Amino acid sequence: MFSAATYAERRKILCTRLTERGEKGLLLFPGHSASPMNYTNNTYPFRQDSSFLYFFGHDHEGLTGVIDLDAGESWYFDQGFSMDDIIWSGALATPEELAARCGAERYGAEKTLTHMVTEAKKSQRPIHILPVYRAETRMRLVQLLNCGIMEADKFVSTPLIEEVVKLRSVKSIEEVMEIEQALETSYAMYANALTATRPGASERQLASVLHSTLALAGSAPSFTPICTGRGQILHNHEYSHMLHSGDLLLIDSGAESENHYASDITRTFPVAGTFTGQQRDVYSIVLAAQEAAISQCAPDIPFIDCHMTAATTIASGLRDLGILKGSVESIVAAGAHALFFPHGLGHMLGLDVHDMEGLGEDFVGYDSTITRSEQFGLRGLRLARKLQQGFVVTIEPGCYFIPALMEQWEAEGTCKEFINFDTAKQFSEFGGIRIEDDIYITSDGHRVLGQQIPKTVAGIEGRMHACSQRMFQGR
Incomplete structure (x- = not known):
């Protein structure tokens, strides 16, 4: 207490x-x-x-x-x-x-x-x-x-x-310290998961690493962890698959502090330790979207603007890969990017991982100045109103290739003038990538909370290479 x-x-x-x-x-x-x-x-x-x-x-x-x-x-x-x-x-x-x-x-x-x-x-x-x-x-x-x-x-x-x-x-300093305490456990969870990630491991093995780290820290999960090689399933809680070379592992997990404040972090890793060329391209797009959205976070900035910055970055990157076509502005206005980024950028964080969602999402994320959009993808944005000093929010853009959704859009002709479906089909087995951090809004900008968990391509590959070397030397 x-x-x-x-x-x-x-x-x-x-x-x-x-x-x-x-x-x-x-x-x-x-x-x-x-x-x-x-x-x-x-x-x-x-x-x-x-x-x-x-x-x-x-x-x-x-x-x-x-x-x-x-x-x-x-x-x-x-x-x-x-x-x-x-x-x-x-x-x-x-x-x-x-x-x-x-x-x-x-x-x-x-x-x-x-x-x-x-x-x-x-x-x-x-x-x-x-x-x-x-x-x-x-x-x-x-x-x-x-x-x-x-x-x-x-x-x-x-x-x-x-x-x-x-x-x-609006979080007090002691509340922010609680969130950072939870993030210390998150850091340990990801460090241990990175060490254990390799071809031949199972999703269940890696999920058990997350749970054991929580238990040893005297903590509890702030939500049921996502630990999956099928990242295109946004909330995949099934741990029944083996991981293979060439797969991506998406982990979305969080811990609770002693006083029940939550952390919420997502990372996506190459199971074999090195991204393929295709994976590197898409991962770099998502990371650029996250960094652009984070850089925009400050008091009085509408969170919906941060979301649209991420959406524009993803649309631009996918256009460069030939998956989308047309002007970036037209792609985003039509919502064509949402085929690959179908959720909101983030949410409030505090005593609940989706803070205060039980009080009514529209009370928390919207106000008299903004109403919820009906556009696919954008209507899932949990937070849209202006940021204030003291808010703690998550920033978690993603890019997913969901075969059933792509098939439906192609059959219905949805946004066909902006999507190269033949090119998109080349990514049907890709899965999904999401990157998430927890952000504190300061008086003049923002601060990324917690120890830095690797998220650049070089940082992830370097850490996983070091882990595999230690494992090899220990045999």
Whole structure:
């Protein structure tokens, strides 16, 4: 946990901002409960709700936080623990001690919480909640609010969402340090994966390297790692294939810090240690797109502009390879490049790997100045609004050759005036390339977070050659 003062200050700012907007009543932050895998006592690994973590800090089940806007004070509620809980899981601190650790002025048991919510409803005091994304949380709110299953959604508060997004979007120095802690683990994950990558290895072997590195660091994945020789499948979590000379290995993975802040890094490596000519050409295009987009990151720059810079760079590079044709401006305007770059450039990063996505993507990535495009590829952009000092974002352009999508576009004649389908078919077995880093927006520009993980052609080939030499000498 951070200091009690950190959580108290966050809640104070939230309370002040909502009160200034004329909001009244209670803000309700239910923490997570344990979620059974196949029977009650065999649960998935526990992960606390990120907004509860942000405002109250505690990382175990059975908790609820309340901010009373009218009284200007916070309550910490704990369902308590029985002797059986102590026997099986050990004793926790008292509710009084736990409230003090997160700076809450008041604390109480579950019955006090129930009474508080019941009285608020009776007196028609507003009750504000954030969007509900877990079934267990929904059922708890149904009981607490005495409402129907879907009626809980009527308590979801747009003003609360907007102010939470404003607060969580701007990262403090201690939050950036947490992300960099997670990135230290990411660095070790990629160093170990590079060492283990060779023809004849399996995707499962390399995925196990990522997981073991996380375990040894006392960390957990910020999302299910992608570790695949079939990079054209954007979210490929299947590890069933062997890797061969000439293949590319795409790893997209992240770790969590001690306080659950996420890292998110992608690298693409040649399995045999050296890029083929075709791979080098496409890889160089993606790297140029990433570097161009990163260089543009600064306060007041619309993130959609960074995306379009990456798209233009990819379109230009593919035109040089004869895959696209026509003017680059016309290619990008028509969305022809999206056949090969079908996703957005990146997203916010913080306590969630797609930070605050559970609050509503359009609240996080868009605002009154910009609406989501309907164009294929561009409509998947999670973040489009202006960057601000303190944001942490990912920059992850990619280039993919997806046979089914290419066949569909050719059959339908989609963007046929800009695509040389015969040339594109020569890349049908290519796969995909993505390169991703985590970027902190500073007062006058940006900083790439974490130790540098090799991403230039020379850097990757040099590191993999050194790894293979050490492995050979060790035999």
